[in-house]
Amino acid sequence: MSKEITSREQDYSQWYNDLIIKGGLADYSAVRGCMVIKPYGYALWENMRDVLDKMFKETGHQNAYFPLFVPKSLFEAEEKNAEGFAKECAIVTHYRLKTDPENKGKLMVDPEAKLEEELIIRPTSEAIIWNTYKGWIQSYRDLPILVNQWANVVRWEMRTRLFLRTAEFLWQEGHTAHATSQEAVDETVQMLDVYADFAERYMAVPVIKGVKTANERFAGAVDTYCIEALMQDGKALQAGTSHFLGQNFAKAFDVKFSDKNNQLDYVWATSWGVSTRLIGALVMAHSDDDGLILPPKLAPIQVVIVPIFKGEEQKKQIDEKVNDLVRTLKAAGVSVKYDDNDNARPGWKFAEYEMKGVPVRIAIGARDIANNVVEVARRDTKEKMSMSIDGLGENIIQLLDTIQTAIYDKARSYREKHITKAENMDEFVQLLDDKGGFISAHWDGTPETEEKIKDLTKATIRCIPLNNPEEEGSCILSGKPSKQRVLFARAY
């Protein structure tokens, strides 16, 4: 089975697609640019969602749900936001089909059921939400509003890639309203920290926290904070964003509140989101040429147990031992699967679970039972070890922790080795082509220079890292003075 995967060296992009399809995470669909998230992929998303949801609630947020549709007149109210998304909007224009008189058994759009006002399928929900908040906010007592939504959104993309860029995707979008600018900025940074914490502790993906340049800012934001991760091909991936929206949306939708002194002011806003794109990041950060490598804290199956036996008698012995072990592991909250399906041979199962990235595989045969041991294999290092059945539960739980740490450390060490300084354009281009990763370089701070560098090299400024040290230097392109380095990379 593993032989069917294209290797990273051969074709990185095909390797990624093979993992997604053959690992059972997702499938192409009949709809251009839309994917089907298969049960195994969705279980991974559920685990991610549950952890994030808990983190949101612990920081005081509540979930709500707003309409899928945004009337065009609301959509265009915040001009920059509208402009930013106008080119990728799916638009509902009619609300009824009728039988096609010229084609038996076929339907056609009923021209008499044309909407007076077109409806945009939300590419993001600031417009519909701020229009709603207008009715919820009168005084400072109504603030803050700390609301999150789990939803599907649609951005019409011309070039799609499973999980990384699809026309429809699943995400969460937090939308908060505050009485002061400082409170909104604090919220923006807090949620960035939540995302970074989630990426590092659960996904085992190290990230750099930073601020976007004006060019890369969310349409309608005053500041966009982001977390940036590094993939194994040296390309960066934006894994989450948190926006300080200032009073832009409050002004567009006329949302004012009276403060403690009865003065009217516009409300301050943030929004922040992560999406099913994180699954793409997870897959590309850790996996190898034999398949997926999933972090134990998010893996739908953390431990798989494969019996090796001849005849019913041996099977029965093994079942007994395994049942105890399954009970112990489940009681400890471990997700364990006992695969005693006799339609497939152990070797086939080994390859299958390797492909699916199950962190720990336990094989158990009749002789193992006689010796009171099992064979334990780590997915990340491929290491095999013999472990005593006594105390196995505890040792497996410890092993899962070890693996979680090991894959984080590996990804982090790769990332550390791939942040390189460039002092001029020649070095910059050579590093991009030969080594990849983040390139730390001086930039004169102008959108024009950023644009030129992008045109020349396809590299963009991923972020200006938070707490970036000041350093005198000169821009690698224009030679103009610069006060700090920023991080460039080619990116997904």
Next chain:
Amino acid sequence: MSKEITSREQDYSQWYNDLIIKGGLADYSAVRGCMVIKPYGYALWENMRDVLDKMFKETGHQNAYFPLFVPKSLFEAEEKNAEGFAKECAIVTHYRLKTDPENKGKLMVDPEAKLEEELIIRPTSEAIIWNTYKGWIQSYRDLPILVNQWANVVRWEMRTRLFLRTAEFLWQEGHTAHATSQEAVDETVQMLDVYADFAERYMAVPVIKGVKTANERFAGAVDTYCIEALMQDGKALQAGTSHFLGQNFAKAFDVKFSDKNNQLDYVWATSWGVSTRLIGALVMAHSDDDGLILPPKLAPIQVVIVPIFKGEEQKKQIDEKVNDLVRTLKAAGVSVKYDDNDNARPGWKFAEYEMKGVPVRIAIGARDIANNVVEVARRDTKEKMSMSIDGLGENIIQLLDTIQTAIYDKARSYREKHITKAENMDEFVQLLDDKGGFISAHWDGTPETEEKIKDLTKATIRCIPLNNPEEEGSCILSGKPSKQRVLFARAY
């Protein structure tokens, strides 16, 4: 606050709307027919979803996610299904906006970005899912497929009502594929049982399980099973449906499998769903003229504690006692809120939580502490009682159980009193107008008679109950012979 609610007697429909809006469950939106589910309403939905999701998983189902869009050519493949939903479809025809040259700052649909094939926003997902299953199923080894999806769907409704009937709503839709007809029928019935169990044990809403007549069947189904509940105004509400789809969708999408003897056959299908409509059912089944009454097992806040004090010293004493109690209740899995917000007076809070249907309210004052007691009030009966602080946690947990049972019993007793036999049309009409509820009557089994009764009385056949006793009789309208009674009602 409670004075603002219209009473049931005055205007039942307005009473319902008042509960939804003033209880903070949902809000109207700027989009025709779409609602905003507010945090309190969404928390209720989350509780329902979590319980159902667990029940689905315990019966072997996995979640997945399929596209929001259905290309028109797929949508029309199963003709009856397409015909059934054609008149209420939102249709995407374009994928881009552009700046309107005639209106500064405005956008218009870009006529050059017209889709070659229109996309229907899923009103239900059989078409897109069965088109996908075609790629997943070759042999009996690939069966059964037991998949569920949590999603939003759109059905363009002309007359909308919050939760009960909205253009967009949230639901789950199970879609399963089987090798035999019997297995599919068993699955259909199993999921009906899951729904009935959920409605009765969690929502505290008694339901009647039955089968729909041909007229009321899901478009594309061979048989539609349903659970029917009774609201306080004597109208019935369909609370969930489970469809045996036969081979209809397999034939429409050419999904065949080879059985153990290598014979090719079409796959057998089921689908089943419940939606945010359940929130409407819950609200209408239990609430009273003072506000919502929520069943403890689903209430977002099960217990609210309100301190009654003068001065900081008393407040401090109360806080200490309450903190202990909150800890005890939380440890037992009870959702408890301590409302010590000093912007509102206790009386206002009492009315507020009454409105919101919080099952148990605890008031605690300085004198109570001296006497080692608190005042406990039940939302359902309005009964107040003094309870010792010693062992309070356990007693509250027991009280929540008592309330859950009490509101179920009350609803069930109302329902039992509202199943009445009618022997002829005069009795039938009089019962409908004077008493409401389910009317058990003989029917000749023809769609024509059913239709005529509906035209004359607005009553429909809600279902033919499962395990319905045979009984000779004659149809109330046509006088033709009948072998069993069926249940009629006016319905939501």
